[in-house]
Amino acid sequence: MTDFAFALEPDGLLLHSPDGVSRRFPWLWLRDNEPAAFHPVTQERSFDLLSVPPDIFPERAEMRDGEILIHWPDLPGPCAYRLDWLLARAPGRRRPDPADIAPVAWADDHAVARFEAAALAGDEGLGRMLSQLKRDGLVVIGGLDGDEEGVALGQRIGFLRETNFGVIFEVVSRPDPNNQAYTHDELGLHTDLPNQHLVPGYQFLHCLANEATGGDSVFADGFRILEDLRAAAPAAFRLLAEVDVPFRFRDRETDLRIRRPLVEPDAAGRPVRLAFNPGILDIVDMESGIVGDWYRAYRSLKALVDSHSRRLQLRLKSGEMAVFDNSRILHGRTAFDPNTGRRRLRGYYIDRGELDSRIRVLHGAQFE
Ligand SMILES: [Fe+2]
Numbered sequence: 001m002t003d004f005a006f007a008l009e010p011d012g013l014l015l016h017s018p019d020g021v022s023r024r025f026p027w028l029w030l031r032d033n034e035p036a037a038f039h040p041v042t043q044e045r046s047f048d049l050l051s052v053p054p055d056i057f058p059e060r061a062e063m064r065d066g067e068i069l070i071h072w073p074d075l076p077g078p079c080a081y082r083l084d085w086l087l088a089r090a091p092g093r094r095r096p097d098p099a100d101i102a103p104v105a106w107a108d109d110h111a112v113a114r115f116e117a118a119a120l121a122g123d124e125g126l127g128r129m130l131s132q133l134k135r136d137g138l139v140v141i142g143g144l145d146g147d148e149e150g151v152a153l154g155q156r157i158g159f160l161r162e163t164n165f166g167v168i169f170e171v172v173s174r175p176d177p178n179n180q181a182y183t184h185d186e187l188g189l190h191t192d193l194p195n196q197h198l199v200p201g202y203q204f205l206h207c208l209a210n211e212a213t214g215g216d217s218v219f220a221d222g223f224r225i226l227e228d229l230r231a232a233a234p235a236a237f238r239l240l241a242e243v244d245v246p247f248r249f250r251d252r253e254t255d256l257r258i259r260r261p262l263v264e265p266d267a268a269g270r271p272v273r274l275a276f277n278p279g280i281l282d283i284v285d286m287e288s289g290i291v292g293d294w295y296r297a298y299r300s301l302k303a304l305v306d307s308h309s310r311r312l313q314l315r316l317k318s319g320e321m322a323v324f325d326n327s328r329i330l331h332g333r334t335a336f337d338p339n340t341g342r343r344r345l346r347g348y349y350i351d352r353g354e355l356d357s358r359i360r361v362l363h364g365a366q367f368e
Contacts, residue, residue, distance in 0.1 A: 004083055006068060008061060013068070015086060023090045027056050030070065033089070034079050098363040099356035101134035103328065105224035107310050112136070112219075117143035117153065126156065127362035130355065133202070137325040138219055145319045150206025150346055153321070158354025161200050163193060164254045171205070171345035173338045178251040180279055184212075184338045189220050189305050189330035192349075194275035195247035195256050201352030203326045207316035211341030217322060218332040220311040225304045225330075226263060226271035236297035241265050243294055246282035247275065257282065262301065273327040276305065305330060316345070325352075 003018035012026040028049075031037070037047035052074060059071045062078075068086070069078035089095070113132045119125045120141065133139045144150050151168060154160055160167050165179070173184040180187055193200055205217075230237040244259040264273035286294060304310060313334070316322060324331060326349065336343050360366060 004063065006061065006063065008058065010057075013061070013070075015068075015083075017083075017087065023087070025086065025091065027058070028052070028054060029091060030081065031056055031072065031079075034081060035085070036079055095368075096365075097360070098365050099134065099359040101131055101359075103137060103223055104135050105227055106136065106221045107224055108308065108312055110136070110221070110312060112312065112314065113139045115139060115141050117141055117149065120153065123362050127359065130157070130359050130362070133323055133325070133355075134359070137221060137223070137328040139323050140314075140316075141321045141323065142317075143319060144206060144321050147208055147346070150204060150321045151348060154204050154348055154350055157358045158350045161349040161351050161354075163196065163200060163349065164249070164251075164256060167348060169347045171347055172343065173336075184214075184336050184343075186335040187332045188278065189218060189311065189332040190277040190279065191222070191275060191330060192277070192326050193249070193280075194260065194277050195249045195258055195280050197258055198351065199273075199275065200326050200349035202323060202350050202355055203331070204321055204323050204348050204350070205316070205331075206321040206346045207318055207344075208346055209318050209342040209344040210316055212336040212338060212343040213340040214334050215336030215343045216313050216315045216334045218311055218313050218334065219322075219324065220305060220330045222274035222276065222328050222330050223271055225301070225310055226274060228310075229301055229304055230269070230271070233297070233300050236300050237263065237265075237271075239290070239294055239297045240301060243286055243290065245284060245286070247277065247280050248282035249280050262298070274330070275327070276301070276330060278302075327352075 005016040007014045007016075009024075012024045013030060014022055014024055016022045031052055032045075032047060032049055034047075037045055039046045052072075056072065059073050061068055061070045063069075066084070067080045067082045069080055071078045113136055115125070115129045115132075120129055129139060129141070141153070144153065151160070171181050174182045177183050191199070192203060226237065229240075241261050241263040244261055246257060246259050248255070248257040250256070260275055262275050263271055264275075266272045284291070284294070322331075
């Protein structure tokens, strides 16, 4: 690192590196982000931004043994900045994130990735499964033969998210259902609980018994559907992303409502969230001038959701668990006849922040 050079400029440190690139580090940024600004044990920032003037400028700086020493006017000794540290964290460079795994959208010809529970016993296997889940949005895990094994796997990943349906919900046909999932009817493709302020991130459905006639699981990749909609009808895609609609679930104990658009795109316009659940879409209440256009767009989306060229049908067997991104993958089931045998699924959610955290920790990223 002998070919580095620097200059003290009015608006920051200008660092020239051997690769010919010059990087600018504003003075206040250097002071607020320096290693000593963070508590050595908690790793949390302890520096008070208002303890220095906004136009803070160093008295002098010097380069020594792969680091730059900056002498600030208010400190008795210099602050050391390693050159490799500066290069890795220059303003405009995001910290690498092992949980930032690009999704790959799929259609009906997709082969769902399958993992055996025994292969997930170690950290490496668990990390591989979670990475695949981030990529495809859906995986199936086999070999979870005990009733508690599905939940035990989730507890290795993160905190289970409690909702008004409990921490763990049993999907069975009930005589007094408060949700269509608890009937034996066909369940159209949907995402769960878009009526919640924080929509549950990932859903885990552990099949404990599937002996009835019917009751196959159906999945579709919402990203593929939305990309197709965006390509075929960009104005419809935009309208669904711009117009808030009300979602609502109510029973004797709850009245959970939120307004949100059906589609959430990122800054580049790519879909990153889908909220699709006709069952709990409340009375549509937008301005009358756009109702007609909005319904045309919603119908276009529904037609793509219902299209068989974009959906997968598979039959979960006892001991298998489907895991999927609840803001990307639509799920449903075919009707079943409860008189022909038992059908019982045990479900729970883990929020996406928890799952991403586990991926990072499995990579050791928390020490970087
Ligand atoms: Fe559901």
